Every structure is written in structure tokens, then in C-alpha cells.
Amino acid sequence: MKIAVTGKGGVGKTTISGMLARLLAAEGHRVLAIDADPDANLASALGISEAEFRKITPIAKMKEEAEKRTEASGSGSYFILNPKVDDLPEKYCLEHAGVRLLSMGTVEQGGTGCVCPEHTLVRRLMKHLLIERDDVVIMDMEAGIEHLGRGTAESVDALIIVVEPGRRSVQTAEQIKRLAGDIGIKNTFVVGSKIRDEADGRFITGALQDIELLGLVSLSDVVREADLKGVSPFDIGGDVVDEIRSIKDTLFAKVAGAS
Template sequence: MKIAVSGKGGVGKTTFSALLIRTLDEQGKKVLAIDADPDANLASAVGVPGAEDVVPISDMKELIYERTEAKPGSVGGFFKLNPRVDDLPEALSAKLNNIKLMRLGGVKKGGGGCICPESTMLKALINHVILARDEVVILDMEAGIEHLGRATAMAVDKLIVVVEPGRRSIETAKHIRQLASEIKLSRIAVVGNKIRGDKDKEFLQKNLPDFDFLGFIPYDDALIEADLDGKPPFEKADDAKAVVKGMLDKL
């Protein structure tokens, strides 16, 4: 199963991804977790030992140079568009139980895009983990789907958009669906997060009437306490864990 998770910053996307990953691990599944959001830290949310020391792939200048035959930071010129990446999940991932976790990092770019060694390497890695791996793959993305090309999007089993009760979160969800439609990704589900009661649930359903809701995670002080204590949410939030397990059964 290949699952991509997206949503507006601050809605709890990484917390949801971490709960999903740890629940799958508890069920004995092999999980390859990909942190594709430069502004988040999926490793600490999952509880990977030494999370702060996990180096993003985009910062591994020597590796990028070796695989693409071009210096990171260069734009244009000649470099390999299909660098070897199949060995990287084993070689470079941080590990916890059945979980392997990799951080992609960000590519600093100017203008409207980047044809550079770093982005080429990251896209090749995403293509590999989505198209060729036999683990469960969970991809924690930015508030968009720029890491997915048309070929990888066709292989994603589900794009899950995390939303919270709020206008900006709803607009982001609609924007993500529009982007997804452009690359023929139609298997989209929504997860409502930080739900304080029926009013919040009804607000989301009313404003996203043609979205498929996978479930609703209640507002939980335990999730906030876990963050303050530097603990993975999986170790604190029993209510959220139960809800996420139910979502996995649906998937």
C-alpha cells in the first residue's frame, strides 16, 4: 500500500502520518516512511532514536554528486536524469522496529522551478519507493503534491488530505484536489483532525460535501502534551490511536 499525506501547515498532518506509521508497525507491517516536508520532522513524531541527527537527502552533496555526476546547486548543464537510488532506503534510513525513515529535505530554488541534481535525485527516489518497493510506503508531504509526477501518482493507492475545522484548511484541501486531478490522481480521502464535537464534524462535511471522509480525530490534550514532552504521539494519545486504527481497517 502506498499512501501520500498532505494538508495545510499546522493541521496535524505529520502527527497523523506518525500515528499511521506506528500503527502499521504495531500490526507487523514493514513501513518505509518518507518525510517530504522540509518544515516538519516526521522522525521525532514517529519516535525514531536520534531523530535530530537524520540528515536530509538534499543535504548529502557528495552522494548527489556521485549519483548524478553534477555538483549540487548547479542549474542546467549535463547530469544523469536516472541516478541509481534503489540502495538508498536500506543504506540511509533511520530505523525503529519495522520502520525505515528517510528525510528528503528541500531544494532551494529561484523562479518557477528547478532542473537541478538535487531535485532530480529526490524525484528518482520517490519514483523508486512508490513504484518498486514492496513495503507499505507513507509519504508525509508539504501542502501540495509537487513530489508526485504523473507516473507515481497513478501508483499511489490513496492521497489523504488532513483538514481541521477552518476556512483556510478547506481551501487548501480543494487546491490539493485540483492539483491531484491534473496528474490523474483521483483516489483522495479526507481526515478531519482537532474535532471538538459534532459541530466541527458537520462544518467540515458541509464545506467539503463531495469529499470522501476517512474519519475524524478528536481534539486531544494528550497530543499537545506529547509534543511539549518531546514524546511521539503514539505513546500518549490512546483515543487518536484507536481512530487511526479504524481508518486503516477501512483502507
């Protein structure tokens, strides 16, 4: 199962990504969590300490590694586009509670894009993770699908768009849905986050009727408590964990039914 999670900044997608990863690992799945958001916070959501997180170097920042693997020349003009990457997850991931975390990072680029060794390495690794490995992959993305291309999108079993009650969040979800369709992602779902009452739930379901709803996640003190303690909400437990578990079960059932 390959799952990408996205949504407008601040809606809770990283918390949901981290809890999905921890739940699946606790069930015995081999889980690889990919932090593909420039504002990298997935480590914290998994319960990894800040000291441990500092040991992680994003793949996009490994200039020397990228140049070596792509055999880039001194000028950087010529390099191979299919470098060896199958050993990178084991070499650079950080494991915690059965989840292996890999940080992709962002390649600095100008307005016309970047075709450079680092960009090539990230793209090739993404293809490897989504197409050539059997791990359960949970990918925490920024508010978009920039890390995915037509060559990898078809291997994403589900795109989860996390939405909070609010027009801007809904507009972002609609834009992401269109982009996902353009590159061939077939299974797109929505999760309502930070739900305070029934009115919030009705707003989400009413505003996004063309995207299938997996479930709702309540605005929870557990998430705030976990953040203050530097642990995962999964480690504290409570209703929010049960809500994410229900969403996970619904997701797997729907994907299995669509295959």
C-alpha cells in the same frame, strides 16, 4: 500500499502520518515513512528523539552524493537522469519501532525551477519508493503535492488531505483535490482533525461533500502530552489511537474495494 498525507500547515497531518506508520508497523507491515515536508517534524511524531533526528541528512542536501550518482560534470550542465537509488533507503534511513524514516528535504530553487543533480536524485528516489518497492509507504507532505509528478502519482494508492474546522483549511483541501486530479491521483480522501464537538464534525462533512471522508480525529490532550514528552501519541494510547486505527481500517477497505 502507498499513502501520501497532505493539508494546510498546522492541521495535524504529521501527527496523523506518524501514528499511521506506527500502527501499520505494529501490525507487522514493513513501513517506510518519508518526510517530504520542509518543516520536518515526522521524526518527532514517530517518537524519534531529537538527538537521533539530528543524525539524518535530507536527501536533497546531499550535494556530493547527488553529483557522484548522477555523474555530474564540474559545470553541472551534464548528468544522467536515472541514477542508482535502490540502496539509498537502507543507507540513509533511521529505524524506530519498526518504522524506517527517510527525509527527502527541499531543493533550493529559483522561480524557473531547478534541474540539478540534487533535484534529479530526489525525483528518481521518489519514483523508486512509490513504484519499485513493496514497502508500505507513508509520505508526510507539505501543503501541496510538489514531490509528486505524473510519473509517480498513479502509484499513490491514496492521498489523504487532513483538514481542521476552518475555511482556510477547507480551501487548501479543495485546491489540493484539483491538483491531485490533474496529475492522475485516483483515490483522494479527507480526514477531519482537531475536532472539538459535533458542530466541528458537521462543518467538515458539510464543507467537503465532494471528497470522501475517512473519519474524524478529536482534539486530544494525548497529542499535546506526547509532544511535551518527546514521544509518539501511539506510545501513550487512548481514544486518539483508536480513531486513527479506525481511519486506517476504513482506508484499506476503501482502497481494496476500488482496486
